[in-house]
Amino acid sequence: QICSCDPWWEEERYTDGSKWRFLEHKGPVFAPPYEPLPDKVKFYYDGKPMKLSAPAEEVATFFAKMLDHEYTTKDIFRKNFFKDWRKEMTSEEKSKITDLNKCNFAEMNEYFKAQSEARKQMSKEEKQKIKEENERLLQEYGFCIMDNHKERIGNFRIEPPGLFRGRGDHPKMGMLKRRIRPEDIIINCSKDSKQPKPPPGTKWKEVRHDNKVTWLASWTENIQGSIKYIMLNPSSRIKGEKDWQKYETARRLKKCVDHIRTQYRDDWKSKEMRIRQRAVALYFIDKLALRAGNEKEEGETADTVGCCSLRVEHIKLYPKMDDQEYVVEFDFLGKDSIRYYNKIPVEKRVFKNLQLFLENKQPEDDLFDRLNTSILNKHLQELMDGLTAKVFRTYNASITLQQQLKELTCPDDSIPAKILSYNRANRAVAILCNHQRAPPKTFEKSMQNLQTKIDEKQNQLSAARKQLKAAKAEHKASHDDKSKKAVEVKRKAVHRIEEQLMKLQVQATDREENKQIALGTSKLNYLDPRISVAWCKKWGIPIEKIYNKTQREKFAWAIDMAEKDYEF
């Protein structure tokens, strides 16, 4: 029997495909029931107040809460919302409320704004009380026992009902996400565990004991009909082990990537169209870190693509552009409808192949018509055990970080300067992976504030320098101990201010360069944490400067095991 105080990364792993032997938990926490609006808060139809039935009112509040959001101005959103809302109405309501444009939710909207304002204005004691209640819920429902460990659950609260917020041009935006009841929930736990109890008067849909999966509970959502899960926190053994394994697979790719590259370059010359397509697609995945690009059901989701699902309309070929030859311009919407735009020169063979793939095709035709992710991944599997398209993203991200850190870290730099270098290396990866963010709403202003600080510091510095100069002159004249001391004091002051100024300037540079780039995703999902840990150890950077508390918990295994000479 394994000692429960051992960290999981020093334990044996299961080799039979099972994920656990023992699993006990208390089940999910349900969304609080709907609280009807006070009578004074009115909904108006066609200018006249109208009392809604509770179910219709609840759905109306979902819309009312979003009035300030761009969503509610979109046609599809309004149409989908109205259709689903009407399903919740009584027949009288249905016959009366026939036009969303005649609905006035303003009072409801104001009410919710006032509520959230009131929440902010609550006294310390009230806030403390809420905090304690949350803590109690976390202690009771937020943990489970998996094998010998007490583990944190990632999402123990069931998603509350609301209006579906799809990203990009989603055909289903605005649809009603219905309330999940115990009768919708499948519980997964071990037979010999104390089973979670459903709320009084209710039943679970099913209780099963499947140790080939990692989830504790699941339900089917009503928008896409997909299954949602309650799973463990990233700090858990079950997630950590998998994460570690992912980086080990990427490291194995490192060993054979040269060979794979040689092969796909060779395949550009293949007699078979499908092989050429596969080889060009793989080149893009490798060079540009594109996602695989599964097919999607048309009309069910936003129209986005990845590598294999690229269409003719998404690329443009330029035999010559400025001083470069064979340039490919990519312009498409990727995951989450984030735009990918890139112009890159490619090798002549790739270019000629692309021209060939484009022949006699319409803009909406597939670029790689003889290829899909399943074909590609089957091929990759033959090249290396466990190799799939996404391993290239992991590999290229991690190797880029390692190489950039080597290149950018100056041994003599101060700690803040070294951290800037780290962030720059991280940024190179984020750019490679196209991890974007909307510039923070307060960006311009906070940048200005920082600049003001820098200016002030600069003034301080010149003042301090003047004082130092004066002190030196004084000392030269008097040669006494007192003036000597004064010089030292002033010198130290100048030095301190210089450092402060440097720190501010570094901060400004970092922030400016980071305006539209999101570092979090790559840090959390693509960069082998051992690279960062090793870098910290090598340069004496406290790990807290790189990883916050949550991240340190997730990467505890790496922090424990990576030494300063770790090589990805």
Added chain:
DNA sequence: TTTGCGACTTGACATGACCTAC
């Protein structure tokens, strides 16, 4: 071979907690 489903990872954004300058 195609399709759909299930399980899991990845992703941007919203929200809440906390910190700092006034």
Added chain:
DNA sequence: GTAGGTCATGTCAAGTCGCAAA
């Protein structure tokens, strides 16, 4: 103490990929 800003944490949508059934 508070307003404003920043950072951590939570949310939940949207991908990837394997597998089994059609």
